[in-house]
Amino acid sequence: MSNLPTTLPAWLALLEARHAETVINMGLDRVLAVKERLQLAFTCPVIMVAGTNGKGSTCAMLESILLRAGYKVGLYIKPHFLDFNERARVNGELATDAQLVAAFNAVEAARGDTTLTYFEFTTLAIMGLLAGAGMDVVILEVGLGGRLDAVNVVDADVAIVTSIDIDHTDYLGDTREAIGFEKAGIFRAGKVAICSDPVPPQTLIDHAAAIGADLWLMGRDFNYSGDKQQWNYGGRSQRRNSLAYPSLRGANQILNACAALAALEALRIELPVGAQEVRTGLVTVELPGRFQVLPGRPTVILDVAHNPHAASALNQNLGNMGFHPYTFAVFGSMQDKDIDGVIAAMSEHVDHWCLATLPSPRSATASELAAKVQLVQEDKAERTINIFDDPAAAYANAVSRAGENDRIVVFGSFLTVAGVMAARKSSFH
CATH class of the missing domain: 3.40.1190.10 (Mur-like, catalytic domain)
Known part of the structure; x- marks a missing residue:
């Protein structure tokens, strides 16, 4: 022992x-x-x-x-x-x-x-x-x-x-x-x-x-x-x-x-x-990662919605927030989730998708997510889809493109939100 x-x-x-x-x-x-x-x-x-x-x-x-x-x-x-x-x-x-x-x-x-x-x-x-x-x-x-x-x-x-x-x-x-x-x-x-x-x-x-x-x-x-x-x-x-x-x-x-x-x-x-x-x-009461709106601009929202039920609640909450010209989504998911259902629930508000592969063997790849987003969201003229190797890179891209009146919503697996939390923490030190 x-x-x-x-x-x-x-x-x-x-x-x-x-x-x-x-x-x-x-x-x-x-x-x-x-x-x-x-x-x-x-x-x-x-x-x-x-x-x-x-x-x-x-x-x-x-x-x-x-x-x-x-x-x-x-x-x-x-x-x-x-x-x-x-x-x-x-x-x-x-x-x-x-x-x-x-x-x-x-x-x-x-x-x-x-x-x-x-x-x-x-x-x-x-x-x-x-x-x-x-x-x-x-x-x-x-x-x-x-x-x-x-x-x-x-x-x-x-x-x-x-x-x-x-x-x-x-x-x-x-x-x-x-x-x-x-x-x-x-x-x-x-x-x-x-x-x-x-x-x-x-x-x-x-x-x-x-x-x-x-x-x-x-x-x-x-x-x-x-x-x-x-x-x-x-x-x-x-x-x-x-x-x-x-x-x-x-x-x-x-x-x-x-x-x-x-x-x-x-x-x-x-x-x-x-x-x-x-x-x-x-x-x-405080709880990290549950429709957590961070201070500062652009507005950043962290939410661990990873199934359609949670994603439609997140979508409803986004709709109640007031006007933002563009919404960037940083999204990563495990393969065994109903990814189509989650994307469909969120597609109403998302203009730009920054998709990430997660650090887990069970992760869906960013390219797999991109193919699914394409199917759901073909009707938005200005929509963009980009793929990244990890949540930190996807988040950095969203930050570099978002205007100060836009918003960035980080959602999906806990690993998506944790990856962005860790990246934000290290950029403040």
């Missing part, structure tokens, strides 16, 4: 090397076995959040409100943009390298000869770190699906499914009904299960009934009303009036805020939260 890495970068490199060989292995038996050996258990309420889109935003709102209310909050959120530490937040601060190295050492010691994927190993490590950090509440974001996700070896006190749309079809199935069933896998008997998708698949409703979960549905058990200035939440037994809109921009954020407030209503005995803390928490 003495030859284990002693730094976080070395640990991550080891895990990546080890798991280049490991296939995504469906099933939770291995993770459960290591969890038992770690004696991993939470002594505080756990909120688990799954969904195709909106889960990161919902987690961030819960964290922001609960921190404002004076609770010690642990958060596991994915993926990271620049530093792995972004995945583990202890009381609003990123976990330190030392905390993560200790957590990795603990999993390695408990693992024995059980193989774990990169994701399973790091999930157990971060959950172990949060379980031992003396938190009042822990918020866990689910990765793929729900039922077979490594996070699901923990029983949540409140489980939230934000939206159900088609993504990751290789693993989860290609209908909303199939995906809804996978997401509902985080529900537990006798515990509150919240779904903020306004049109929940029947499979999700049936699964909640079959296991005896207490299902709260948008529009039936909780809802919202409002005008341009403010909005109100109405739950089963709690109303919250004259709330400010969340600082995360976009029309869909109100559904995510409702899910967060429903979870707080469900936990109101264990974790009471006052009206002012809810208001302040919603107004101050």
Whole structure:
């Protein structure tokens, strides 16, 4: 054991090397076995959040409100943009390298000869770190699906499914009904299960009934009303009036805020939260890469929209922004996504495409993207399509061509947004 890495970068490199060989292995038996050996258990309420889109935003709102209310909050959120530490937040601060190295050492010691994927190993490590950090509440974001996700070896006190749309079809199935069933896998008997998708698949409703979960549905058990200035939440037994809109921009954020407030209503005995803390928490919440409008000109928007559902929300948000003569899109995508659907959803506002190949074997190449853009967008006279080897180069090209009243929207895979974030960071130093 003495030859284990002693730094976080070395640990991550080891895990990546080890798991280049490991296939995504469906099933939770291995993770459960290591969890038992770690004696991993939470002594505080756990909120688990799954969904195709909106889960990161919902987690961030819960964290922001609960921190404002004076609770010690642990958060596991994915993926990271620049530093792995972004995945583990202890009381609003990123976990330190030392905390993560200790957590990795603990999993390695408990693992024995059980193989774990990169994701399973790091999930157990971060959950172990949060379980031992003396938190009042822990918020866990689910990765793929729900039922077979490594996070699901923990029983949540409140489980939230934000939206159900088609993504990751290789693993989860290609209908909303199939995906809804996978997401509902985080529900537990006798515990509150919240779904903020306004049109929940029947499979999700049936699964909640079959296991005896207490299902709260948008529009039936909780809802919202409002005008341009403010909005109100109405739950089963709690109303919250004259709330400010969340600082995360976009029309869909109100559904995510409702899910967060429903979870707080469900936990109101264990974790009471006052009206002012809810208001302040919603107004101050921050989440990188979710319709994030950067200061300066031209306007730059970062958004990790990588499926048609998220892309049409991004397109709607762009339409609400006011006039910009030209819109430049920096776009890169993984091959397994519905790329045609994403491009179609965005084509209304994009004049100039700067397409990037991503640093991943699963990336679609920039030329593949260009061929798809050409099919969708043959009608725009002034449209241009350029291809680049990486997101930084695509972004540099957009910056060099955009006028100060234009806008640049960087979207697609997390790797697209992370590549541009890293390039911007290094150009400021």
